[in-house]
Amino acid sequence: MDDGADPVWSACDAVSSASTPRQRAAVPAEQYLRGTMPDLYDENVRLQEYIERRDADWKLRELLAAADFAGPRYRRFEEEISAYGLAVLRAWMRTGYIFTLTAQLGYYLDPTPAEIEELARDPEARHELADMTIALTLPAFRQRALVEGGWRVDGGAAIATYFTGAALRVFVNEFRKRRRYQQKWQTNVCQDIEVWPMPSSAGDPEIIAINGILIRDHLSSLDSRTRAVLKLVLDGYSQQEITEMLGLVSIKAVEGLLRRWRAAAKRALAGGGSS
Structure with a gap:
């Protein structure tokens, strides 16, 4: 038998070539079923x-x-x-x-x-x-x-x-x-984003450092959750307080939002500086 033989026919040949019922029974039922009726075998x-x-x-x-x-x-x-x-x-x-x-x-x-x-x-x-x-x-x-x-x-x-x-x-x-x-935050907080004050005592120095451009141009393009977090940061709330106020899972969620915002803010500043 050549190497490319069909496995279905190989199983059938193994059965038909047995000369006695006892020899036929020696072929595993699973192998016979897989070779002759693959759909039934898969269902089994x-x-x-x-x-x-x-x-x-x-x-x-x-x-x-x-x-x-x-x-x-x-x-x-x-x-x-x-x-x-x-x-x-x-x-x-x-x-x-x-x-x-x-x-x-x-x-x-x-x-x-x-x-x-x-x-x-x-x-x-x-x-x-x-x-x-x-x-x-x-x-x-x-x-x-x-x-x-x-x-x-x-x-x-x-x-x-x-x-x-x-x-x-x-x-x-x-x-x-x-x-x-x-x-809620989109309607009650984020609509007035352009008139938010930028207090000099805001707790995050990076936010203070890049506020000149971003408070109007960049921040308004962010999703409402990120903007709500930034609003509360600017108002001096701690990350733990922000987590509780917004119903977030953990402080890590706040940290992740701020991290992604910083990265986007720096890219925006880099692009603005080079133009």
Whole structure:
């Protein structure tokens, strides 16, 4: 037989060349099925994987229940399922697929092009939304899915899939909340940006140093969240206070906004100086 032989016919030849039923039986059923009926073989593999996964999920749930869904084992479970959920949510946000999924659940968020673009290009925006979503999903998932039995082994979904489904519903609320914050600052704060005073006592020396050009020309082109952060910095608020006032996840979110703004501001100054 040449090296380019069709694997389907190779399997069939192995069966037909056996001279007795006992010899034919010596050919593994899996190999025969894969060679003669690949679609049925693939379906059989998927079914076997589903059964194994369902069995593993059930055993995991029983182990966690034995410790009343607490202690080191449950903390490890939370860490692992959180990491999985964060990675999935961030990927869905980056591609925009998350809005397709939420619509399939009956939640029509109707994101604007600017909102889709921000999630696609801004990893910190994705991290901020995903972090808050997962943090809020965990306690509800523990109570409803595990303690109260909302997740069932015969329900069809793996534990991880059930968790991401629960996180999608939380994401809907967090996205709407974030949208409301942005709209609030855009209407109540950012419309009067050109008349903001620049106090000499503002806490950030870099902002003071480059205020001459940027307070009108550059700042007005920024997104509402960044402008709101800068407004509060100029008013002398600390990063911790800004985090609490804007409902951000952590000080790192404020630091990230300011870092990106500084980089853009310096590029603007460099361009203005060379023209």
